[in-house]
Amino acid sequence: MDIKQLTAEHPAVARIAAAEETVWINPGLQPFDSVRPTLPVSAADVADASARLRRFAPLIRTLFPETGDGIIESALTEIPRMKALLAEAYGADLGGGRLFLKRDSDLPVAGSVKARGGIYEVLKHSEELALESGLLSGCDDDYVKLASPRARAFFARYRVQVGSTGNLGVSIGIMSAALGYRAVVHMSADAKQWKKDYLRAHGVTVVEYAGDYGRAVEQGRAESDADPMSYFVDDENSVDLFLGYAVAAERLEKQLADNCVTVDEAHPLFVYVPCGVGGAPGGIAYGLKERYGDNVHVFFVEPTQAPCMLLGLATGLHNGICVQDVGLTGLTHADGLAVGRPSGFVGRVMEHLLSGEMTLADCKLYDYLRRLWESEGIFIEPSSCAAFQGVLDAARSAEMAAYIADHHLPMENATHVAWATGGRLVPPEQREIFLRTHLAP
Ligand SMILES: *Cc1c(COP(=O)(O)O)cnc(C)c1O
Secondary structure, eight states: HHHHHHHHHTTTHHHHHHTTTOEOOOOTTTHHHHGGGGGGGOOOHHHHHHHHHHHHHHHHHOOOOGGGTTTOOOOOOOOHHHHHHHHHHHHOOOTTEEEEEEEEEOOOOTTTTTHHHHHHHHHHHHHHHHHHTTTTSSSSSOGGGGGHHHHHHTTTTEEEEEESHHHOOOOOOOOHHTTEEEEEEEEOOSSSSHHHHHHHHHHEEEEOOSSSSSHHHHHHHHHHTTTEEOOOOOOOOOOHHHHHHTTHHHHHHHHHHHHHOOBBBTTTTEEEEEEEEHHHHHHHHHHHHHGGGGGGGEEEEETTTTHHHHHHHHHOOOOOOOOOGGTTTOSOOOOOGGOOOOOHHHHHHTTEEEEEEEEOOHHHHHHHHHHHHHHHOOOOOOOHHHHHHHHHHHHHHHHHHOOOOOOOOGGOOOOOEEEEEEEETTTTHHHHHHOOOOOOO
């Protein structure tokens, strides 16, 4: 990759390659109505995913009673003390706008946003196997049957495998093991030890790799492809994962309404989502655009050393470029975001939907983690904390001021949602360490 030439064509690359914090406004953003017909996914696909999750709810309730009604969902919490603190400590004043935290950090079963896409994909695969084999007679059958010893013995003949930086492995591993599959998670070097321990304690086989996430995926895929009884969850290209994430939008819509939040031309919605390979934030962004169109403004946030989606979007090369190509390490304390190459599928869907991206230095993750804990008593993991860089930049960057002016957005009526993507499963000792971690800027 010739960085000089890339930078000449795409000026944003200079800052990205220098690992400087960046606010990037997407020049490709277009009115959603003009983009919709060009997309490879549709509102009907998301509705289908949502209906499938409802069919599985009785089974989920049986396997995971903590889900209550069997619908895996998280709370939306207004965080006014954090809003005040951001204004006071960082000069990031949201004015009359309201600030919410979407707490996927507390999602049941997997404790991260991966409980949406990952679990959905395992369920969809299981439904296909069960319908084919006659375990289920049809989509109106009683899905609780899938928790029976007979069904478990059936699923035990199959393997489910995935490559993961941690949280995807937890979500796929826990759900697969709960159904009786032999689950294998291929983990990258930066995956946290406690996540590996947690999976092993739940009967999941964990294979560790010295290299990065890309390597773990490659090896996992090769091993799975060699076994006809094995199914590989492909985080880089999976449409099912994406649709599972997209269902978040209909749930958020209801929660916003419950909080008396209107979203329309006079009341813009801003959403900030930490981004790794792109599946989770991409699915969420797409789902929200289907619901709110041009009145929702979605921003992804990535670490300065692993801004793979930003690099792919800014150059238009998508998965044809990786962060190492421009001299970055791909290494970050945000283990859920430690991805060097973005999903090409997601990048192409985001091209004209995404409002922009922000990047942040790792030291900020821990600052935001402490601020949220001190102001609201809410703990989320470092990767999740990236969302707050989006909030800060929205309030105080020149790039965002220009975006807001261009789109004539009445910010006093705005609602901001920071998407907290993980945290519940972090062990108490590890939490203490995170709360005390200070990195040099
Ligand atoms: C996976 C993950 C993300 C990002 O999801 P991608 O699909 O990889 O983009 C964000 N935060 C946390 C905590 C995650 O585990």
